[in-house]
Amino acid sequence: MISHFLKLEWKQFYRAASFGKSIGLKILIGFFALYFVVMFLLMGIGAYFGLKEMYPTQDPFVVVNSFLLYAVIGDLIFRFLMQKLPLMNVQPLLTLNIKKSTIVHYILIKSAASFFNIMSLFFYIPFAIVLIKEGYDVEGVLGWLFFMILLIQIVNYLNFLINKNNSAFGFLLVLLIGGFLVQYYQIFNLPAYVGKWFYYIYENPIYATIAILVLMFLYRLNFKQLLGLFYLDEVVSKKVKQVNASDLSWTDKLGDVAPFIKNDLRLMWRNKRTKSSVWMLIMALLYGLIFYPNPIYADKESFFIFIGVFSTGAFLINFGQFIPAWDSGYFNMLMSQNFKYERYLKSKFTLMTISVIVLFLLGIPYVYFGWKILVVHFAAMIYNIGVNTYVLLLGGSFNRKKIDLDQKAAFNYQGTGAVQWLIGIPLMAFPMALFALINWWVSFEIATLTIAALGFIGLAFHKVFMKLITKRYIATKYKMIHAFNQNN
Template sequence: MISHFLKLEWKQYFRSANWQKSIFLNILLVLFALYFMLSFLAIGIGGFFILKEQFPDQDPLFLVNSFLLFAIVGDLIFRYIMQKLPVMNIKPLLTLNIPRNKIVHFILAKSSFSFFNIMGLFFYIPFSVVLMKEGYEITGVLGWLATMILLIQSANFLNFLINKNNIAFGGLITILLGGYLVQHFDLFNLAGLVGEGFDFIYQNPITAVAFLGLLIILYFLNYKQLRNEVYLDALISEKTKEANASDLSFADKLGDLAPFIKNDLRLIWRNKRTKSSTWMILMGLGYGLFFYPQPIYKDMVFMYVLVGIFSTGTFLINFGQFIPAWDSGYYKMLMSQNFKYHRYLESKFTMMTISVVALFVLGIPYVYFGWKVLAVHFAAMIYNIGVNTHVILFGGTFNRKKINLDEKAAFNLQGTGAVQWLIGLPLMLLPMGIFALVNWLVSFEIAVLVLATLGFIGIAFHQKIMALITKKYITNKYVMIHAFNQEN
């Protein structure tokens, strides 16, 4: 039975229209996965020796154990945002004489072999081999490795239980930030305490059995939850949901743009694909925390532009690159309405502009890393408003792929085409190149001024640029209607 399921999965994947249309994107994803696997493999092999060289007075295994709490919580957060729930096209199978428990077991077993579970093994297994070669007790290392594997699988099934729970996600964020603050302000040695716990597992390998019990409990809870949902009547019955009518009266101040903006706000809040994308705003806002604390980037001021463009333009990039594909489900109906297309596009521009300004204001604390950072962020904000908003809107005239708003954004390439990849060049690389060139030839201050001036020029010619973009949209209107009617 399992072999039949695997054959069906294989055929479904490679015969899908999405695979045929996105071979190039699938190749890029494979290369992306290989890059991460090789990186983890390199760290797993060389990590022991790097830690031994950097911290000669400390045990490398204990150092790794000390940061496992952050690694595990960070993994759960990453899974919550990126990992898809285990799915299988089970509706046709429910009319056949196939036990439902076998279907559920296959779905859960399939999830155990996901990329998220395999990636960590490329670090833990090589690191364990190096430990044994360096004279660590073999049974202790094997017990430690077994614990790591069981924790990875437990995180997999725990994620499926808490994935739709925003309170659980908030709790994970709180644990991660709380742990960081405890370590940063040296309130107590949290990392050392966690390290001692995992060191105890190394010294007493039998304790890995407890994590096996945890995995069994989580698997059973997932099985019970899915088993109760695998019924044909539950899949084909119409579900009636009560819509939550939010008070969007504040948008009325924007005049005739208000109906479009209200529609977009409801679209963002009520649908999985758009709601998942909003979490990217938090990631973009904190993007600079990965760069600015690193001494290596202190003199690479052109990297400030990358952080500034991305942190102030996270919503602009994630939301804007799929205009008007967000409305693809009802685009034909929308185009039959009596309104000016210019105002429709102006509403998108207004939302992106407001988001850029708001993210800049929220990012003002980056001045902690120096006034140059804040100056570049300000110039990046102006550049995003004057240039990148228009680039994004113009790129939207080439969007031809429908988007299903009921699917999550994580690793979802639906609606993604060559436009989304090529548009990154003018969005990111062009301002970085201009800034780096002027900074090298003249000075930092002039480079900031040039970047901001380009943005102000775009703002000054906004109406003329929008008129040209609107004309392009109107020219392609019927081509888009036909394309959005096609199924991926």
């Protein structure tokens, strides 16, 4: 029966109407997957020797174990945002003489072989082989590796249980950030303490079997949860949900664009695709903590602009690159209303501008790592408002792919086309290259001033740019309507 399910999914894959249209994108995603596999493989092979050089007085295996707390929690957060249960189209199967338990078992087993689980193995397996070659106890290393493989699956099934629980996501973020802060300020070395337990598995491999019991327990919980949802009336019935409307009266102060901004805010909070993007803002805001505390990047000032543009423009990039595809589900109705197109685009510009300012203000504590970082973040904020907003609005006029808002954001390439890949050049690559060149040739101050000046020039010509962009949207209006009416 399992082989039959696999044949059905393969037929569904290559017989789909979108197969030919998205084959190029699938190849591109495949290259990215191959890139990550190679990177993890190289890390697994070189981690022992790299850590031995960085920490000559410590055992590299102990160092790796001390980082596993971050790795496991980070993996769970990453899965929460990006992974979804690999469901198949079960509705036609529910009327056939196939046990529901068989379908559920297939779905859960299939999830165990997802790319999220396989990718980590390209680090752990080579690392374990290096440990054995370096003289570590073979039984201990194999027991540790066996435990890590089971832990990957535990995280996989745990993610499906907490996937819709925002409180669990918040707890994971607090644990991750809290663990880093108490270690950074030398209050308590939580990662090292947890690392001792991982090392204990190496010293006593028999205890790795405890993970089997935990895995079986989580598998059983997932099985019962999914089995309770596999009923035909659950699939075909229309669910009526009560919507809790938020108080958005504060947007009325924004003038004639307020109705559009209210619509966008409701859209972001009520739909999976946009809600996942909002949660990703937290990770983008904390992105600088990966680099700024590290002494290696202390003198690499040209890298500050990349972090500044990304952290202050995280929402701008995530939201702006899919304008107006977010509204593709009701674009026909929207375009039939009696309003000026410029109002619609102005609302997008206003929303993106507000997000950039708010993220900059939230990122002010980065001044702790140096005044230069705050200055660069300010310049990046101005650049995002005065340049990148127009770039994204102009790029949106080329969007022709519809977006299903009920799907998650991460590793979901629906709505993604060549525009989204090419637009990264003016968004990120250009300011970084320009800043690095001027910083090397002239000075840090002039480089920062140049980036900010480009943003101020963009703001000075705001009306001119908005009129040109509006004309572009009006010229392609009916092409977008026709494209959004097509099934992806």
